[in-house]
Amino acid sequence: MTQTMPRDVAAYLAEFDDIPGTRVYTARRARQGYHLNQFAMSLMKEDNRARFLADQRAYLDEWQLSDEIKDAVIARDYNLLLDLGGNIYFLAKLFSTDKLSFQDAVSTMTGMTKDEYFAMMVGGGRSPHGNRSIKGGY
Amino acid sequence: MARITHGLSTSHIPAIGAMVDQGRTDEPYWQPIFEGYQWTKDYVAQEKPDVVILVYNDHASAFDMKFIPTFAIGCSDEFRPADEGWGPRPVPPVPGHPDLAWHIAQSCILDEFDITIINEMEVDHGLTVPMDVFFDSKDNKTPAQWPVKVVPVAVNVVTYPPPSGNRCWMLGEAIARAVESYPEDLNVHIWGTGGMSHQLQGPRAGLINKEWDQRFLDLMTSDPQKLRTIEHIEYLRETGSEGIEMVMWLIMRGALQGKVTELHRHYHVPCSNTALGHIVLKNEVAETVVA
Numbered sequence: 001m002t003q004t005m006p007r008d009v010a011a012y013l014a015e016f017d018d019i020p021g022t023r024v025y026t027a028r029r030a031r032q033g034y035h036l037n038q039f040a041m042s043l044m045k046e047d048n049r050a051r052f053l054a055d056q057r058a059y060l061d062e063w064q065l066s067d068e069i070k071d072a073v074i075a076r077d078y079n080l081l082l083d084l085g086g087n088i089y090f091l092a093k094l095f096s097t098d099k100l101s102f103q104d105a106v107s108t109m110t111g112m113t114k115d116e117y118f119a120m121m122v123g124g125g126r127s128p129h130g131n132r133s134i135k136g137g138y
Numbered sequence: 139m140a141r142i143t144h145g146l147s148t149s150h151i152p153a154i155g156a157m158v159d160q161g162r163t164d165e166p167y168w169q170p171i172f173e174g175y176q177w178t179k180d181y182v183a184q185e186k187p188d189v190v191i192l193v194y195n196d197h198a199s200a201f202d203m204k205f206i207p208t209f210a211i212g213c214s215d216e217f218r219p220a221d222e223g224w225g226p227r228p229v230p231p232v233p234g235h236p237d238l239a240w241h242i243a244q245s246c247i248l249d250e251f252d253i254t255i256i257n258e259m260e261v262d263h264g265l266t267v268p269m270d271v272f273f274d275s276k277d278n279k280t281p282a283q284w285p286v287k288v289v290p291v292a293v294n295v296v297t298y299p300p301p302s303g304n305r306c307w308m309l310g311e312a313i314a315r316a317v318e319s320y321p322e323d324l325n326v327h328i329w330g331t332g333g334m335s336h337q338l339q340g341p342r343a344g345l346i347n348k349e350w351d352q353r354f355l356d357l358m359t360s361d362p363q364k365l366r367t368i369e370h371i372e373y374l375r376e377t378g379s380e381g382i383e384m385v386m387w388l389i390m391r392g393a394l395q396g397k398v399t400e401l402h403r404h405y406h407v408p409c410s411n412t413a414l415g416h417i418v419l420k421n422e423v424a425e426t427v428v429a
Contacts, residue, residue: 005369005370016298022374025297034203049223082340089198090203092197101156101410120344125345
């Protein structure tokens, strides 16, 4: 059978941290962020969204979450939430609850304003040049 | 017998569905995005597929972290739109084809491709946006009922590792064998959705790689075997963290076993955070066999 990728887990994962500005949703992150992501899933119900927005801290207290995670949710600090094991498709339930589009929510992670990010995308997006590898600098 | 006559691919960007729902498709930003699907709408309306095998990924809608099937097939009579945080999309339920779906599931498992069987599932933008761009009216209105039955094939591209491109290709081959052994005379399309280059997370968000995307589209017909060996790390580095969705296009491509001709292509940057890609491929041998 054709071998098209590393079959060894460590070899497979080794290069992921070399990608600039990116958190690949690995097993380690999936395990770390389990309850955060399941909390986010609960926002797929209108009743839960209303209850969450009415008292965010009380709603978050119902979940097995660290204070750091609860604070990051309330601050809508999406980069920190990614560091704490959040996945963007799960976190999408949180920014959709805020009636924020994918584009506007994503822009908050880039250090750009919403308008700057929009302009970058209309200009053809972020170039891959220099953004592929930290070690290689290409 | 049933035959796979065409393979279609398209990005499944959620904002496209939102613009359809809000009637904003004529706005200058969106007009060229929808324009690129007009050819395909005419073609699909004339071609009249009986069933679409729709390869997509669930974006944490039907599947949460409790279960993570790598490959899953929807065997229900219908699939209702999921509430992704804005309320369910106002689109009709998607009719299934349980008989063909169960046939594919059984055939794939006997073919040593163990696919998860789903009897109840809601579907998100990953499935409904492709339905819109191919089946909405020319003025981008969702029909009261979808004119086709759908067999959803859901692929995990969220939690790593997703399946390799080669494995996706092989699943496509197994699906093609399953369809060929289904006795009813059906015109079947297979659609691979998602992509192309995009990254929705972190400081590198917004990455777009037009050259890489165009090469991927070219290879669909010029040298498709090369696509099988693209490693995950290449998708991640070159096309952004969500560019990995393109492995799903390889299920579509692997299912086309004959002489494949490109009929139409649409590529546009940007669509929200994403490079929008769309291609229509005709599977020539399937047509000849039927004739």
